[in-house]
Amino acid sequence: MGDSGKKLRVGILGCANIAKKNCRAIQASALCGVTVVASRSDQKARDFISEIFEDQNQSSPSALGGEGAYDELLTGTVCDATYIPLPTKLHEEYVAKALSSGKHVLLEKPVAQSALSYREMLSTASQHGKFLMDGTMFVHHSRTEEFIKSIRNPNRVRFSFTFNGCNNFFKNNVRVKKDADFMGCIGDLGWYCVRMGLLVFSQMDSAELRKGLIQEVQVVKYQLNEEGVPLDADCLVYFSGNRVLTFHCSFIHPFTQTCSIYGTGSEYTATLSDAILPYKGDYLSISLTKNELIQYDEICVSESKVIEVDNTDVQEVCMWKNFSKMVAKVDEESKSQESDIENEVWWGGSSDEVKKANAIASYSLHTQIVLDALMESIRLGGAKVKV
Template sequence: MANDQTTVRFGILGCAQIAIKLCKAISQAPNATLVAIGSRSVEKASQFAADNGLPETVRVYGSYEGVLEDSEVDAVYMPLPTALHVKWAVMTAKKRKHVLLEKPVAMNVSELDQILEACETNGVQFMDGTMWMHHPRTQKMKEVLSDAHRFGQLKLIHSCAAYNPGPEFLTHSIRVKPDLDGLGALGDIGWYCIRAILWAVDYDLPATVLALPGAVRNDAGVILSCGASLHWPDGRLATFHCSFLSYLSLDVTALGTKGYLRLHDFIIPFDENSGYGFFWEASQVDFGKLAADDKRWCPEANEHKVESEEAQEVLMVMEFSRLVEAVESGGATPEKSWGVVSRKTQVVVDAVKESIEGGYKTVELIVS
């Protein structure tokens, strides 16, 4: 990236469905531009470019290496199958290109540590692709959770992420193939549930993780549906459920001693083009101040509408690009907090998987 360059130039490895959304996000972000895309064949990459109306200036490569060798690529977005992340993310970092990595970031924390070490050694920025973290609604909800007068002490978090894509998906999708995305539903959507829980507790890892009995796996052993409970020494409790077998649900509920917070579309706002997102919050009723004829025992929830000029994926690209530009042109060191958050999420993913494979045993977490 040239010293006078303020637009981060992106390359994309792979033509997964999610890459379509990121192509649009990069084109809409004022500090980013797409310059290259690579696939396993030039025909597939060219077809993707044509189908999605990419500018003719975007270079098309018939290999991932082609993108990494392109001297005009500053940063790489990687929507590859999870099993390929460690190889290509490490290779990207070694080429001194910044890494925006789709979630789940790795098959296990050992692989993620290799990625993070490569990024740190080569001085490049790392971020995972958990888009909802960047919606302004997320910051507004954090303000509610942090308000001791309004919300009190956090006691319980529950999250549910599910969708039923049908038999074709369950047979042919890479998300159910052990050699490609062997974490299945736990990695694909359980990642979001776990991230939401950790976000609510300020990324304080639980002491123990216990998978709930009844996890469903396909014939290859890939998880199609599962849940778990997370426990903290101070009494906080969290539960989650993720599934490829249930009707669409994208819920988070946080309960405090004085209030609650709920939202029903935390991963992706149901109306992505609306320019806002909703959540609901209620605080404890002061029964001493209720009118004599007021029989309410439960407070009416407040509906919060949070405006957003950009979609959350655009905001993610903008923030990632800002961090990259600060490194390349401002002499800053890469922001490590995103890697820390990813690693803690992966630690809990690993613990849930270990609990399931161990016959639903309790897994104690050792923070390292």
């Protein structure tokens, strides 16, 4: 199971659109491969497999269909890990089943209906010595670290992650259904904005998350659908030291995915204009802009430069490679080394991979904590909520 030299065998739970992208990434990752796809519809599972594997010289995964397909996959022995892109409401049930059946889990975001629920999932993962990771791709690409480290003493992150849903989206998509993903745009898009904010203000040191880094949140403007699910929200997250993340997430706005970092220690502003779904290409870019006021009220100049970061492995491939490596080390080390859930060490181990595994889980948990607080702010009509 995930031993070095052996590919991690991944089972796909449900044929969501996002699963296709991940399925391709798994196949491209060298360290893992899809061995089984389950759907409640037998036809859907087979269509999914034939679509993804048509052009590949690989053995196709097996298809599981019907009412019991998910359980069959989870309790079976044809995979070591499972990818769960189900609606958030179903996460608790299937993550528990997967973990207790000895499967590692890569879970789509938003990970849970509440941080409490996610803490329980992580505890279960810890008990079983199985890794539970969220499916946020951008954190796995090296551009993210370069971006974050490019501005010293960051004090403001501004994020806009928005798109214009079509009629069908508002009618049928799980993201706007109270009974599926009740956090709407906060859960679907705000997730990334918050995650980036946490990474920036902690300077990628997850220990900072447990030192009062996050203070308050406020949703200052929002629009809900008739089910009470947020479709549009302007949010602030206050960090210690008077630092702030401001973001706009929306299903009813032109498509944007722009993130900027400002800092007192830098004359430059760093910006990603493709922060979440990067443009295709051999390199990903970071824009650094310096605006200078030569004389107040008079002359200003602007200087820009671009940092290019290798994109040989696109972010979803990076994610699956990292996941596979971490799974291998969690399997290897967490059996013999103590966990310390109180201090967010769900998997004991001294390797970099296991440390990274715990750090990712911490970021994921604290992202969920912030989302909970944002939803609470909406419930309170836009009030400030302490975290």
